[in-house]
Amino acid sequence: MTVDESNVILKMTGITKRFPGTLALDKVQLTCERGKVHVLLGENGAGKSTLMKIISGEYQRDEGTVWFNGREVNFTNVRQAMAAGISMIHQELSLLPERTIAQNIYLGHEPEKEGFKGIVDQKKMVTDSKALMDSLGLDMDPQTSVKKLSIAQQQMVEVVKALSQEVRLVIMDEPTSSLTSREINKLFEIVERLKQNGTAIIYISHRMDEIKRIGDSITVMRDGQYIDTVSAAEADLDTLITMMVGRKIQKMYERNYREPGKVIFETDNLCGLRFRDVNIKVREGEIVSLSGLIGAGRTEFAKAVFGIDPIDAGCFKLYGRQINRIDPTNAIKYSMCLLPEDRKKEGLVLQTPIKENLTAACLKKTFKMGILRNKPENEIGEKYVRELRVATPNADKIVGELSGGNQQKVVIGKWLETGCKFLIFDEPTRGIDVGAKCEIYILLDSLVHQGYGILLITSELNEVIGISDRVYVMKDGEITGELTRDELSQDRIMRYAVGEGEVV
Amino acid sequence: MSFKKQNSASLISHILILLAVIAVMAFLRPESFWTVNNLSTVILQQAPYTILMAFGMSLAILAKGIDISMASVMVLSCYLSAPFFKEGNWLLGVLIAFGVGIGFGICNGLLISKIRIEPFIATFSVDFVALGIAYVVCNGKYIYGFSNSFRWITNGELIPGIPNVALITIVVFLLLLFLTRYTIYGRELYSVGYNAVAAQHSGIRVDRMIISVYAINGSLAALTGILFLGRLNAADPSIRGTLTMDSIASALVGGIAFGGGKGSVVNTVIGALIIMFIRNGMNILGISTNWQQSVVGLIILLSTFYNLGIENVIKKIIALRSMDQKQPVQ
Numbered sequence: 001m002t003v004d005e006s007n008v009i010l011k012m013t014g015i016t017k018r019f020p021g022t023l024a025l026d027k028v029q030l031t032c033e034r035g036k037v038h039v040l041l042g043e044n045g046a047g048k049s050t051l052m053k054i055i056s057g058e059y060q061r062d063e064g065t066v067w068f069n070g071r072e073v074n075f076t077n078v079r080q081a082m083a084a085g086i087s088m089i090h091q092e093l094s095l096l097p098e099r100t101i102a103q104n105i106y107l108g109h110e111p112e113k114e115g116f117k118g119i120v121d122q123k124k125m126v127t128d129s130k131a132l133m134d135s136l137g138l139d140m141d142p143q144t145s146v147k148k149l150s151i152a153q154q155q156m157v158e159v160v161k162a163l164s165q166e167v168r169l170v171i172m173d174e175p176t177s178s179l180t181s182r183e184i185n186k187l188f189e190i191v192e193r194l195k196q197n198g199t200a201i202i203y204i205s206h207r208m209d210e211i212k213r214i215g216d217s218i219t220v221m222r223d224g225q226y227i228d229t230v231s232a233a234e235a236d237l238d239t240l241i242t243m244m245v246g247r248k249i250q251k252m253y254e255r256n257y258r259e260p261g262k263v264i265f266e267t268d269n270l271c272g273l274r275f276r277d278v279n280i281k282v283r284e285g286e287i288v289s290l291s292g293l294i295g296a297g298r299t300e301f302a303k304a305v306f307g308i309d310p311i312d313a314g315c316f317k318l319y320g321r322q323i324n325r326i327d328p329t330n331a332i333k334y335s336m337c338l339l340p341e342d343r344k345k346e347g348l349v350l351q352t353p354i355k356e357n358l359t360a361a362c363l364k365k366t367f368k369m370g371i372l373r374n375k376p377e378n379e380i381g382e383k384y385v386r387e388l389r390v391a392t393p394n395a396d397k398i399v400g401e402l403s404g405g406n407q408q409k410v411v412i413g414k415w416l417e418t419g420c421k422f423l424i425f426d427e428p429t430r431g432i433d434v435g436a437k438c439e440i441y442i443l444l445d446s447l448v449h450q451g452y453g454i455l456l457i458t459s460e461l462n463e464v465i466g467i468s469d470r471v472y473v474m475k476d477g478e479i480t481g482e483l484t485r486d487e488l489s490q491d492r493i494m495r496y497a498v499g500e501g502e503v504v
Numbered sequence: 505m506s507f508k509k510q511n512s513a514s515l516i517s518h519i520l521i522l523l524a525v526i527a528v529m530a531f532l533r534p535e536s537f538w539t540v541n542n543l544s545t546v547i548l549q550q551a552p553y554t555i556l557m558a559f560g561m562s563l564a565i566l567a568k569g570i571d572i573s574m575a576s577v578m579v580l581s582c583y584l585s586a587p588f589f590k591e592g593n594w595l596l597g598v599l600i601a602f603g604v605g606i607g608f609g610i611c612n613g614l615l616i617s618k619i620r621i622e623p624f625i626a627t628f629s630v631d632f633v634a635l636g637i638a639y640v641v642c643n644g645k646y647i648y649g650f651s652n653s654f655r656w657i658t659n660g661e662l663i664p665g666i667p668n669v670a671l672i673t674i675v676v677f678l679l680l681l682f683l684t685r686y687t688i689y690g691r692e693l694y695s696v697g698y699n700a701v702a703a704q705h706s707g708i709r710v711d712r713m714i715i716s717v718y719a720i721n722g723s724l725a726a727l728t729g730i731l732f733l734g735r736l737n738a739a740d741p742s743i744r745g746t747l748t749m750d751s752i753a754s755a756l757v758g759g760i761a762f763g764g765g766k767g768s769v770v771n772t773v774i775g776a777l778i779i780m781f782i783r784n785g786m787n788i789l790g791i792s793t794n795w796q797q798s799v800v801g802l803i804i805l806l807s808t809f810y811n812l813g814i815e816n817v818i819k820k821i822i823a824l825r826s827m828d829q830k831q832p833v834q
Binding site: 306308327328329331332333338340345346347348349350351352356360361363364367370371372414 | 685686687688689690691692694695698699701702703704705706707708709765766
């Protein structure tokens with residue numbers, strides 16, 4: 001698409017960013033114009049946030065050039081970028097709850113009393129923030145403390161805060177994920193005002209309807225690469241989704257499907273923190289994926305089922321047993337386990353040896369009379385190091401010294417040793433290398449052949465398509481769709497995940 | 505490096521401090537410090553109380569907590585049970601002493617695990633409550649004059665040459681060493697201390713573990729109280745003294761890390777002996793008790809730097825040695 005060169009405020013070309021072991025951005029480009037909304041589109045992990053952090057000075061690029069406001073820039077911290085007129089509104093709220101709206105808005109650049117350096121002019125701060133909020137059409141008392149505000153109002157304060165200094169470019173990272181439609185309208189009014197003032201906006205969102213509504217141009221990214229930039233008016237949904245998910249068919253996934261057996265896990269209108277009315281079932285011998293975007297409530301669902309978080313309403317059946325309340329100890333007793341999302345914090349005791357982690361969930365089974373003995377523990381250690389091919393000289397090695405993939409194998413070994421047959425795997429392949437991923441897929445396949453039932457939560461669509469028998473899609477805490485293996489496609493999953501399921 | 509080697513590095517480094525303290529004193533005052541009489545008095549008669557209390561403190565710290573209330577709970581259990589010991593109603597005395605100790609311990613555990621109050625704040629508050637009740641019950645009156653048969657519990661010598669209080673401490677030490685090192689309970693305790701979230705995800709009942717740890721602390725406080733009664737032949741709230749601070753100091757100087765999960769009851773014994781010998785040494789050198797407090801404070805500070813420094817050195821030595829051993833095989 002054509003760009004009016006005289007109007008360009010930000011121009012990034014050939015941006016490359018490497019993290020240890022991964023290429024986060026590969027020669028990405030982006031051009032923003034004054035008074036325009038530029039939408040950045042891509043799956044989780046496509047590199048959008050990394051790119052934004054390079055603009056706002058949080059990360060430094062490895063290669064490429066950034067032009068901002070007519071000159072080449074190289075921000076080494078957030079303050080420099082802010083001083084140049086770049087403001088970022090984060091997805092997670094970063095306000096101080098105990099302080100007032102005005103204090104939050106002017107945090108770090110409080111107006112000083114005339115003649116008294118270092119003394120904050122409270123009065124000026126309040127009147128200035130009131131004026132600022134009025135200009136944006138917000139009716140809030142600047143002296144209210146932030147903790148009394150709703151999440152949506154806090155989001156608005158974040159916006160005001162971003163605009164309290166002279167801004168030329170505002171970055172909004174999924175600003176509407178916690179807003180109701182009325183509040184979204186309000187936000188869009190503000191965006192409209194900003195555009196009229198000549199401010200450029202980079203807008204990150206997964207919601208297709210919004211993108212068409214406020215976007216002027218759209219840049220799509222995938223796997224750290226720049227795909228294309230199109231005009232929002234001309235773009236159609238199908239093209240965008242195709243561009244987002246790509247067409248790569250990977251050979252990594254080996255599945256030998258089998259006829260599933262009896263139902264082992266079934267929820268009945270299960271409600272909890274950030275999910276509600278979930279009805280899903282898993283049968284013996286099948287891998288069922290729970291797909292959706294990050295923040296859709298999938299991890300919260302898994303934690304509630306395993307008994308880490310409370311169940312608010314509803315119940316579930318596990319191997320025929322009706323369960324309303326549960327804790328992890330009983331969950332394991334009833335043959336269920338959860339491979340947690342964060343293996344370092346939740347899955348392993350990093351400072352202890354491999355073998356101690358392997359027996360952690362079945363101490364009573366391993367050690368008779370409650371007395372620790374070396375022999376059974378060493379046997380278990382050797383067995384899983386051998387069978388799961390953990391790369392270590394022996395099972396005495398401290399688990400924290402292993403690589404991510406090998407750590408994950410230890411967590412899996414821990415659960416296999418318990419003999420639990422219903423496994424919930426939350427992001428089992430996150431942050432591990434391709435080789436280990438492949439091994440985990442093969443392992444999952446062999447497990448379902450031994451009669452295990454697996455509920456897989458993953459944000460990688462390729463993975464969902466590659467190894468699932470069935471897929472449930474969750475959006476904002478609700479199941480929006482169920483797809484069988486024949487119906488699986490990335491387009492379909494994405495449509496359900498972003499709330500466009502009806503269009504299909 | 506393997507897990508066991510890391511732990512033994514920590515232990516060796518602290519035994520070194522203890523030996524250094526003893527060596528310095530033996531050099532400065534060989535005639536009064538380096539005598540069987542003085543050494544056995546410190547180890548067998550003075551140290552046991554601090555060691556017993558420090559055991560409890562160490563368990564709490566291992567479970568990523570702390571127990572500020574132990575000394576006051578000791579005073580209260582001591583005070584409430586003293587009249588019965590005096591009358592010779594020993595069974596009731598023991599029941600009341602341990603009942604009070606374990607009761608307050610469970611209370612601490614519930615506050616920390618179920619109500620999720622920070623361990624420091626929970627036990628700090630309970631400390632005031634327990635001590636306050638002790639002063640009210642005491643009401644300025646001392647209980648004194650216990651029978652010799654009662655005092656035998658502390659001062660008698662079931663094994664000639666070793667006072668019973670030392671014998672009891674050794675038994676408790678062996679029990680705790682067994683419990684923490686060779687049982688599922690011990691494994692779970694360390695897991696909770698290292699990473700309570702992961703422990704919970706592995707099906708370990710973290711709340712129960714925490715409550716049980718503070719209950720054990722309470723019973724250790726009760727036991728120390730009974731032994732103290734026998735030694736002092738009197739009960740009054742001032743016996744609390746510096747026991748809380750000394751037991752925290754023992755754990756820290758011995759190498760029990762505040763982050764939880766690191767160290768063992770062996771470290772506690774070494775730490776307590778270091779503190780006791782430093783106090784004893786300063787007494788012999790004629791340094792006033794006021795200055796002794798400051799010195800103990802400095803020792804704690806120095807020991808944290810020492811922990812960082814010497815452990816790395818010893819780890820390197822061990823690593824080098826194990827490399828030497830491996831090379832011929834290759």
